Amino acid sequence: xxxxxxxxxxxxxxxxxxxxxxxxxxxxxxxxxxxxxxxxxxxxxxxxxxxxxxxxxxxxxxxxxxxxxxxxxxxxxxxxxxxxxxxxxxxxxxxxxxxxxxxxxxxxxxxxxxxxxxxxxxxxxxxxxxxxxxxxxxxxxxxxxxxxxxxxxxxxxxxxxxxxxxxxxxxxxxxxxxxxxxxxxxxxxxxxxxxxxxxxx
Amino acid sequence: xxxxxxxxxxxxxxxxxxxxxxxxxxxxxxxxxxxxxxxxxxxxxxxxxxxxxxxxxxxxxxxxxxxxxxxxxxxxxxxxxxxxxxxxxxxxxxxxxxxxxxxxxxxxxxxxxxxxxxxxxxxxxxxxxxxxxxxxxxxxxxxxxxxxxxxxxxxxxxxxxxxxxxxxxxxxxxxxxxxxxxxxxxxxxxxxxxxxxxxxxxxxxxxxxxxxxxxxxxxxxxxxxxxxxxxxxxxxxxxxxxxxxxxxxxxxxxxxxxxxxxxxxxxxxxxxxxxxxxxxxxxxxxxxxxxxxxxxxxxxxxxxxxxxxxxxxxxxxxxxxxxxxxxxxxxxxxxxxxxxxxxxxxxxxxxxxxxxxxxxxxxxxxxxxxxxxxxxxxxxxxxxxxxxxxxxxxxxxxxxxxxxxxxxxxxxxxxxxxxxxxxxxxxxxxxxxxxxxxxxxxxxxxxxxxxxxxxxxxxxxxxxxxxxxxxxxxxxxxxxxxxxxxxxxxxxxxxxxxxxxxxxxxxxxxxxxxxxxxxxxxxxxxxxxxxxxxxxxxxxxxxxxxxxxxxxxxxxxxxxxxxxxxxxxxxxxxxxxxxxxxxxxxxxxxxxxxxxxxxxxxxxxxxx
Numbered sequence: 001x002x003x004x005x006x007x008x009x010x011x012x013x014x015x016x017x018x019x020x021x022x023x024x025x026x027x028x029x030x031x032x033x034x035x036x037x038x039x040x041x042x043x044x045x046x047x048x049x050x051x052x053x054x055x056x057x058x059x060x061x062x063x064x065x066x067x068x069x070x071x072x073x074x075x076x077x078x079x080x081x082x083x084x085x086x087x088x089x090x091x092x093x094x095x096x097x098x099x100x101x102x103x104x105x106x107x108x109x110x111x112x113x114x115x116x117x118x119x120x121x122x123x124x125x126x127x128x129x130x131x132x133x134x135x136x137x138x139x140x141x142x143x144x145x146x147x148x149x150x151x152x153x154x155x156x157x158x159x160x161x162x163x164x165x166x167x168x169x170x171x172x173x174x175x176x177x178x179x180x181x182x183x184x185x186x187x188x189x190x191x192x193x194x195x196x197x198x199x200x201x
Numbered sequence: 202x203x204x205x206x207x208x209x210x211x212x213x214x215x216x217x218x219x220x221x222x223x224x225x226x227x228x229x230x231x232x233x234x235x236x237x238x239x240x241x242x243x244x245x246x247x248x249x250x251x252x253x254x255x256x257x258x259x260x261x262x263x264x265x266x267x268x269x270x271x272x273x274x275x276x277x278x279x280x281x282x283x284x285x286x287x288x289x290x291x292x293x294x295x296x297x298x299x300x301x302x303x304x305x306x307x308x309x310x311x312x313x314x315x316x317x318x319x320x321x322x323x324x325x326x327x328x329x330x331x332x333x334x335x336x337x338x339x340x341x342x343x344x345x346x347x348x349x350x351x352x353x354x355x356x357x358x359x360x361x362x363x364x365x366x367x368x369x370x371x372x373x374x375x376x377x378x379x380x381x382x383x384x385x386x387x388x389x390x391x392x393x394x395x396x397x398x399x400x401x402x403x404x405x406x407x408x409x410x411x412x413x414x415x416x417x418x419x420x421x422x423x424x425x426x427x428x429x430x431x432x433x434x435x436x437x438x439x440x441x442x443x444x445x446x447x448x449x450x451x452x453x454x455x456x457x458x459x460x461x462x463x464x465x466x467x468x469x470x471x472x473x474x475x476x477x478x479x480x481x482x483x484x485x486x487x488x489x490x491x492x493x494x495x496x497x498x499x500x501x502x503x504x505x506x507x508x509x510x511x512x513x514x515x516x517x518x519x520x521x522x523x524x525x526x527x528x529x530x531x532x533x534x535x536x537x538x539x540x541x542x543x544x545x546x547x548x549x550x551x552x553x554x555x556x557x558x559x560x561x562x563x564x565x566x567x568x569x570x571x572x573x574x575x576x577x578x579x580x581x582x583x584x585x586x587x588x589x590x591x592x593x594x595x596x597x598x599x600x601x602x603x604x605x606x607x608x609x610x611x612x613x614x615x616x617x618x619x620x621x622x623x624x625x626x627x628x629x630x631x632x633x634x635x636x637x638x639x640x641x642x643x644x645x646x647x648x649x650x651x652x653x654x655x656x657x658x659x660x661x662x663x664x665x666x667x668x669x670x671x672x673x674x675x676x677x678x679x680x681x682x683x684x685x686x687x688x689x690x691x692x693x694x695x696x697x698x699x700x701x702x703x704x705x706x707x708x709x710x711x712x713x714x715x716x717x718x719x720x721x722x723x724x725x726x727x728x729x730x731x732x733x734x735x736x737x738x739x740x741x742x743x744x745x746x747x748x749x750x751x752x753x754x755x756x757x758x759x760x761x762x763x764x765x766x767x768x769x770x771x772x773x774x775x776x777x778x779x780x781x782x783x784x785x786x787x788x789x790x791x792x793x794x795x796x797x798x799x800x801x802x803x804x805x806x807x808x809x
Contacts (some may be wrong), residue, residue, distance in 0.1 A: 026407045030576055034605065034666045038363070038568050049665060056578075056603040184343050 002185050003075055004058035006029050012075070013154055014068055014147035044070045065144045072150075076164055092173045102128050102180060122188065129184040132177050139174040143167060205363060205569050206324050207332040207561025209371075210351065211312060211527065212270040212394030212420060215239045216558035217320040220566040225559035227377060228327045235555060237323070240267045241315040243302045246719045250319040259452040268422055271394045272309040273354075274347030276691045286426065288448045296691055310354040310693065313703055317358035327775050335360045336565040338557050340395040341367035342415030342582045344506075344628050345640050345670050346691040352669070353693055357701045363568050365667035368392070369399035370579050371560030372526040373408055375551060377575065378563050384521035387509075389539050389547065390557075391502060392527035394420040398506045400513040400520070409578045412512035412601045414505035419498065421462075421529040427494040428458035432473075432484065440480055450477060463492055466531040492534045499538050506542055512601050528554055531753055557682050579605050582665050587693035588625040588634040597662050600630065607663040611677075618650040622658065626670070639690040645674050645683045658683055692795035725762045725774045729755065732781050739788055747784065754780045779792075 005012050008024055030036070032051040040048065061071040089091065105128050109121040153160045207218045207225070214236040218227045227235040232251075235620035242249050242257035242265040247255070257265040266289055268359045272280055277293045284291050290301040299306040317337075324332045337360075339351050346367050355362035369388035376386075383403055383773040390397040401408055432454050433445050444450040457475050465488045475482045510517060523539060525547045530536065539547045551559070580601045586594040587610065597608035612622050620647040629637030648656050657677040664670055674683040693701070732755060736743065743751075758773040 026405060026409075026576070029407065029578060033576055035364075035564075035576065035580070036570075036573070038570070043625050049663065050607070052666075053605040053607040053663065056606050060602060 004055070004061045004071060005075075007054060007058040008062065010062075011154070012072070013151040014065070014072065016062060016065075016068065017149050018063065019061060020060070025055065025063075028055045065147060066140055066171075069147065070171060073164060073168055074169070076160075092169065092176060095173060095176060099180065102132070102184070106183065106187055120174055125184055125188055129181055129188070132181050132184070136174060136177045136181065139170050139177065141169050143174075203334060204328060204330070204332055205336060205565035206320075206332055207371075207563070207565045208317065208320055208335050208337045209368070209558035209561055210270065210316065210337055210339070210354070211239055211487055212268050212422065213239060213391070215316050215320060215555065216555060217324050217752040218555075218558040219324070220562050220571065225378065225562040225566075227555050227558055228324050229293055230323050231326070237316065237319060238267075239270065239313075239316050240265060241269070241312050242266070248315055250315050258456065259449050262452050263290065265289070266300055266302075266312050268394055269312040271302075271418065271422070272300075273469075274344065274350035274691055275309075276799045279691075288452060296689075297693060308701075310350050310698075311357055313351070313354035314357035317354055317360060321358060321360060333359065333361055334363050334565075334686075336364045336366055336561045336568065337362055338366050338368045338371045338561045339418050340390075340392075340415060341369050341397040341399050341413040341579075342395070342417050343367075343668075344417075344583055344638050345668070346638070346689065347417065348667060348669050349689070349692050352667070353698045353701075356645055356698060359702075364564060365559055365669065366564050366577070366581055367397070367399065367410075367413065367572060367582075367668070368395075368557045369397045369413070369526060370401065370408065370410055370577055371564060372524060372551075372556045373399070373401050373403065373560065374563040374575065375560035377403055377406075377408060378526060378572075385519055387506075387520045387523045387543060388526055389502075389506070389523060389530065390415075390526040391529040391535060392420050393529070394418070394422050396420060396505070398502070398509045400509050400515065406574045407576050407578060409603075410580045410601075411515070412509040412649075413580055413582050415582070416501065416505060416511070419501060420527075421459075423498050424462060424491075424495045424529065424532075425455055425459050427498065428462060428491060429454050431494055432458060432482075432557045435484060435796065436482055440482065442477075442480070444477070455478075461486055462491060463531070464780075466533065471531045488533070492532075495532075495534065499532075499535055502535075503538060506539075517543045520545065525549040526553050526556055562735045563789065577666070580604060581606070581667070581668050583628045583638070584630055585640075585662060585664065585670065586627050586637070588627060594627055594629075594632060594634050594637055597768065598664060602664075604664050604668055605666050607661055610660050610662065612645065612658045612660060614648065614651070614653050614656050616653045619653060620648045620650055621646045622648065624660070626662070626672070640670065641675075641689045643672060643685050645685060646680075647683055648676060649679060649681075651678075688721035718765055721767045721770045722762055722775075725758055725770050728774050728777055729758060729762070732777060735781065735784055735788055738786060742787055742791070743784060750780050751777075751784070757790050 003012075007028070008021060010016065029052070032048060032055055034045065034048050034052055037045065037048040060067070062068050105121070105124045109125050111121075146166070150160065150163055152158075153163065204219070206228070209218075216227050216235055216237065218225055220226075229235050230237070237251045238255045240251065240254035240258065242254035244257060244260055244261060244264070254265055258267065264530045271283070272291070275298060276296055277298050280291070280298060281293070292299050292301055292306060297308055299308045300312065308450050321332055321335075335355060337351055337355055339348055343351070351365060352362045369390045372390065373386055386401045386403055388397070388399045388401065390399075395415065395417045396419040397413065399413040400411045403409075425725060429451070433443075444454065453475050457473050461471050461473045465486065468488070470485060470487050471475055473482070473486055520543055523543045523545055525536065525539065526549070530549060530553055544661050563572065563575070564577065567575055567577070579596060581604050582600060584596050584600040585598040585608075586596040589595045597610060598606055612624065614622060624643045624645070625634065626640045626643065627634055627637040628640050631637050645658055645660070654775070655678075659675050659677050661673045662670060663673070671756065672685055674685050675681070676683055730742045732751065736751065754773070754777040758770070759775050761769045761773045764770075
């Protein structure tokens with residue numbers, strides 16, 4: 001199966017002109033969308049449907065810088081990328097110490113049994129959450145900040161593996177932070193919506 | 202390609218439209234009405250739809266079905282809370298609820314099929330040719346089962362449903378055709394029973410939905426209910442009568458409340474008068490009072506709006522235009538709340554009752570190849586996932602993913618020689634399977650016996666352009682397609698739909714037969730009445746012989762009228778008309794003579 005960069009006729013690089021990508025997406029949609037292939041027999045219709053689905057998935061994977069990095073990692077590792085895996089990510093080693101603190105705050109809140117979340121326990125939980133949210137945003141900025149470096153390595157033929165590994169680490173940390181932020185919000189009874197936190201950007 | 206119509210199958214009203222000379226137009230009925238009330242009544246004389254059914258609401262409440270859209274694709278648990286409020290009897294089946302009409306059980310798709318059939322006939326009368334293909338709209342937030350139920354309804358009505366389109370996006374298409382919008386558009390659609398918000402980017406003829414959200418159980422019906430409760434309490438306190446158990450009275454109050462609500466969108470005050478047995482209820486109602494009753498319901502639409510904006514990664518102030526769709530957006534309160542949220546005045550430059558049907562017609566024209574510069578890219582409103590160990594949902598396709606889209610997942614066996622694998626597919630945003638909407642259970646069968654863990658079965662979950670799921674499976678080692686048995690959790694099986702399609706032909710014929718008979722009998726009654734009156738008026742100018750002939754023809758028609766032989770009734774009606782024709786002429790002459798000196802002719806002509 002063609003990779004998503006190929007679908008858009010792009011090199012496997014992270015710097016993508018968003019407007020050009022959108023224009024191309026609309027063009028490809030006009031070519032492949034089932035709306036314009038009504039008269040075909042069932043087999044051809046199924047092909048059109050597959051093609052159209054491929055264009056849509058490719059656009060979704062490439063349109064945002066962070067999603068692009070995630071897709072690239074999967075592609076480089078030769079595994080299928082799938083959105084929204086809900087298995088809880090493991091805590092990256094670097095975060096273990098901090099997470100102990102968060103865990104403590106959660107225990108404390110549990111002991112207060114939700115009655116006193118307006119008080120000290122609540123204040124602590126909120127403070128932890130704010131800190132983690134900042135960290136969460138910072139991880140994204142850091143990743144996007146090094147995408148140009150990747151493209152340079154591609155152009156110059158340098159060793160990309162260390163950077164790929166670093167991207168992976170950062171994204172794993174980020175995914176973990178998202179889960180913990182969700183847990184904290186749950187404990188506070190403030191989860192903004194009841195949705196699965198599969199949004200990664 | 203044959204003609205494709207666009208249909209808005211609404212909770213309260215339905216419409217059919219088509220594109221004519223590049224402009225979408227609603228197809229009116231013979232009386233020029235655009236809206237067909239989505240009401241179906243089973244009367245002693247067959248099934249009636251629309252206005253005729255509305256008149257049955259109070260006097261035939263157990264057999265008159267309205268707002269059936271709220272039951273489409275739903276199980277008993279979903280709707281049991283509101284069943285107490287419906288005057289018709291709904292059977293407590295877990296999978297597909299059905300409505301008991303006498304000794305028949307009718308499912309919601311069958312009820313909707315009656316509405317669709319009426320619209321189909323309306324279009325056929327208008328074009329003078331058969332109409333067999335349609336685009337039908339559904340609320341954007343409808344799940345798979347609700348969409349499938351709508352498609353089933355089309356099939357039962359004898360329509361090939363070429364596309365299911367989301368209502369807010371259809372509205373955007375209708376607006377777009379008139380080149381009114383470019384940029385980021387929010388469509389706020391509050392109808393009779395459902396609420397949707399869709400955020401679109403409109404650019405170069407492409408209508409790209411960025412995010413959608415909503416509530417398929419929130420609309421004008423709920424406003425009416427809040428008013429009914431309030432009016433019931435008022436009747437009780439002022440007249441000391443509890444009408445809550447009186448089906449007929451409840452319908453009268455509901456209809457009165459609905460009408461008052463509509464008037465209050467334009468007037469500050471209105472008066473509600475309902476005559477009941479023994480007393481007349483009279484109530485002065487202000488807009489402020491009703492707004493207080495529905496305030497929390499209107500507020501419930503704002504959360505989904507914020508979520509849709511967040512999912513589209515947009516702030517409210519980045520929205521260029523806010524469009525109001527659906528009859529309930531006529532309420533000034535709704536307009537105020539929408540304006541506050543988006544910080545911009547919303548508009549409904551196109552008729553909010555008609556714009557969705559017009560958009561459906563535009564989409565129909567696109568499918569027919571008549572419009573090539575517009576393209577709608579819609580999204581799936583809910584995340585799709587499968588249940589994994591521990592009852593956790595593993596998301597395969599996230600909500601707001603552009604459709605068509607697909608996801609592949611690999612499965613294997615756990616035991617040696619295992620030949621089937623079952624999966625549970627769900628739709629929704631919650632982490633636990635039990636909190637989501639169960640779509641179906643699939644049995645992957647026909648796996649070759651192998652040691653556990655050896656088979657590699659690839660399952661493809663494809664959401665098509667209708668937002669409906671298709672599943673395919675393949676064993677990768679053998680390349681063989683695995684068979685899938687789908688057990689929809691809520692919905693009709695293929696066989697059931699097939700049966701209903703067949704039934705509909707049988708019943709449709711029976712229904713047509715019944716209606717024609719009624720028409721013929723009514724015609725006979727009219728002639729019999731006229732003749733009777735004429736004989737009374739013309740006592741002096743009828744000879745014995747003539748009178749005998751007329752009496753004989755009368756008696757023959759009366760006898761035939763009691764039977765069901767339509768041809769015989771018609772023949773004898775014609776015969777009676779002929780034998781009385783000379784008398785009618787003489788009466789007319791004498792009436793005209795009289796008219797010179799008196800006004801009696803008016804009365805006589807009026808009566809004839």
